[in-house]
Amino acid sequence: MSPEVWAYSESEAVSNEVASAAADVAKMSSADVVVVEIGANRSGVKAPGTKLLLKGPAGPEVSPEVAAEAIARAAKQRRPAAILIGATRNGREIGARLAAKLMFGCLSEVSRVASDGTTLSGERNAFAGKVVAKVECALPAVATVKVGYYPATGSSPQGESEVDVGAVQALVSVVGRDKKAVGAVDLKSAKVIVAAGRGVKRKEDLPMLEDLAKDMHGALGCSRPLSSDLGWLPEEHHIGLTGVSVKPDLYLAIGISGQLQHTAGMKDSKVVAAINTDKDAPIFQASDYGIVGDLYQLVPAIKRALAARR
């Protein structure tokens, strides 16, 4: 019987990514992909292999405590070679709990998951992103897979099986859930910043960029002319040498030429993307991704692309 690589996430979309990761690993190690569901099957979950339903808990929405226990019980019966969990916050809890329950090694938030049949390996960031580490562990092992790295698989499952794991007593019970309020985000703590520059022609066009920032759960900033000269935004939004210094995960510079006095304030951003009509604009030298084009057309196009993902 071929070894099994299991894939699970409490989120359907992430489950499909983990399934792709599992497919990669399975291919390298001549194993079978098994996508795990708990309690009940979810229609949005695809599988490039078979589906395994864990019967017993009242699913399909289960807490990380219940998911970990259910998967551990099933793993003790079915003995998979590797268990991949999507590295959402809940997923990271599930992964670590599984490792403790099964006495497996755990690779956290990895991309480029690989296996040679005896070892599971992956790559992850360490030291606040300064370092890339290759981590590995002897099989059987658990890994939590970096969200967004793998494409979602669209494959349909080629069969289903079940394991009865029995009821799981949970100590922790969920009593409520609220969508996070998207309030005013402070530039210094924002993970995403959309910054407006002189390419924006009128003050009335700023809400379009602010909307984009909101879509990305981010904040709106600007280069100096928009705050100091034109007064379109208060000085607190001015990013640059004489303004605020920021280090978000994503900095999207829109219609900003990219002079030093601006880039000095955002050079520590993790990823920089820029849109400008001028292909020689210095901002592209300071960016990871650039598009030469008209922001008035690109910003709506990006909004559409974002919406399409959901």
Add this chain to the structure above:
Amino acid sequence: MKIAVCVKNAVDETELKIDSGGKPVLTGAVTRMSAFDKNAVEEGLRLKAAHQGEVVIFTVGPPESKKTMKEALAMGADRGVLVAGDPTAIDTMRTASMLSAAIKKSGPFDVVLCSEGSSDAYSGQVPPMLGEMMGTAFVSYARRIVVDGQTARVERSLEDSVEVVEAPLPLTASVVSEINEPRYPTLIQIMQAGKKPIEELNGDQLSPAGGYRQASTAAMSAQHSARKHIMIEGSLDEAAVKLVDALTKEGVLSK
């Protein structure tokens, strides 16, 4: 109420040097309290203030870790327990196992707190493993903890939502940095921290090695810091989609 707070003497990533081969220099690296551990200590101190009791700091690490424990003691913790161990020879499972044994030995505790992850490795594995080994209720990513009698009501900070859960004491929890603003110890508190007791335990005796598979780091290299300068081509919509895909793959766009 007895509160245990786990604190790590982590490598200070702002002072981390990279050698000419692009490898991080870990031997002799400058260390300090892991960034979010202060939030965990602060939360422990707030629980102590609300319920009267004791806050005990637990650390697994070399003798050098005492300076980090002293910072926690300066903030107001009562005493510390240092489990001697070489951090390069210990993995998350063993760390959790040593912490669990030490906490049980000094216990029983009503609440055990950790930060969501250490600032150097940030695997976030130790808190859930610790919860399993302690055999208590475990809640991760807590942004608010309220204890009423023998029940804790915890708000969990998830990607797009806040989940409210209830759990019985004893509780093990990991906290996020938004939970509180850690206090600054006054200079006098820093000076007096040196007088608070730190008990030293032998890690190997508490938790012998072996019995599980250990994850290890095969290689490390510095991140390439230069910008990628990738120009995205294509029609408007194509370019927009490519950009969103690239940013998603970079992990900087949440779903």
Add this chain to the structure above:
Amino acid sequence: MVIYTPEHRRLMEMFEPARHQEYSDILSSLGGFMEKQILPISSKLDNGTASIKGPRRALFEQGMSQIPFPAKHGGLGLPFSVYATAVELLGAADASIALSVEIHNAVAEGVFRYGNDAQKEAYLESIITGKKLASFALTEPASGSDAGTMATTAEKKAGEFVINGSKMFITNAGEADVYFVFAKTKKGPSAFLLDAPNKGLKFGEELPKLGMRGSKTREVLLSDCCVPEQNLVGEEGKGADFAKEMLHGARIVVAALNVGISQVAYGKALTYAKHRRAFGKSISEFQLTREKIADMKSGISAGRLLYLYAAKLKELGHDYSSEASQAKVFATEMSLKVCDSAIQIHGGYGYTTDDLHRHWRDARLLTIGEGTSEVLRMLIARRELARST
């Protein structure tokens, strides 16, 4: 910006081999506090959109003014060099607060050295814990360096001293709870502790200063201002001597303050030099920029060592007045050069950005205040010439 640097740690190891770890932990924590709570509002203190009161109070609560005083008076009993370093760090975080706090501490020093037990009991702990803000009132409109010619008088009358006159350029004036005031009695210049508010105590408008704008400076007007006779500090007529002594220590601290200002201005210039490009390359590749960098760095290192040297002499009980003056003259003049080079390196931005030129504006006070460079040079030379060989 990290305020307490590895360089500071190394110096601490050299100067305090026995307890350097402990002192570094303390200063590192204090530096961290300043980075988070003081540095971010520094430009607002300069442009008047934030008040000094909150941050200053927070600093007192941290224990800033307790550092060099003995534990029995509520102090931390740490060496003077630790205190001086703390002021350097504060000078880097915000020069105005550093000035306000340093002057407040100078009064605490005066009460500690010259006050009697009752005065220490009533004032010392409250001042060093920041419960009472103190102000040092010596300079007058017509007498600065030659304090002996002060015109403010204090007349003894029925269990009180009645003070008349005015003081000029007084830091913390109008905000302070207690003033260390110098006035001439029949026996000569004497020192008094004056509690505010007081019927005879009024203040002029806030003086518009070139720099140090976060700290408030005013004229102090004393008109039949009565203080109880037990508020005479030390012996009547000895005030001039007290002032001289208090100022020696203060000069070490002022030198440290300006080293701090230099450090922050230099740091900004270094960062800018690396990123600014001209003629196809970074301006840091030009020799004349490198010359400035080298000179700034050397000046700061020298200034720092000089104040630490003077501080150590003071701790060890040696005569340190000349070294304190050397440190002050050197460090304050050096800081002006460093801040000027920092402006120059920033080019047009240096001239047009408050947050860049304020370092020079802040530093500019201290070749004047707390002993002008001219007077201090005379002091240094006089001592040298008085040597028997």
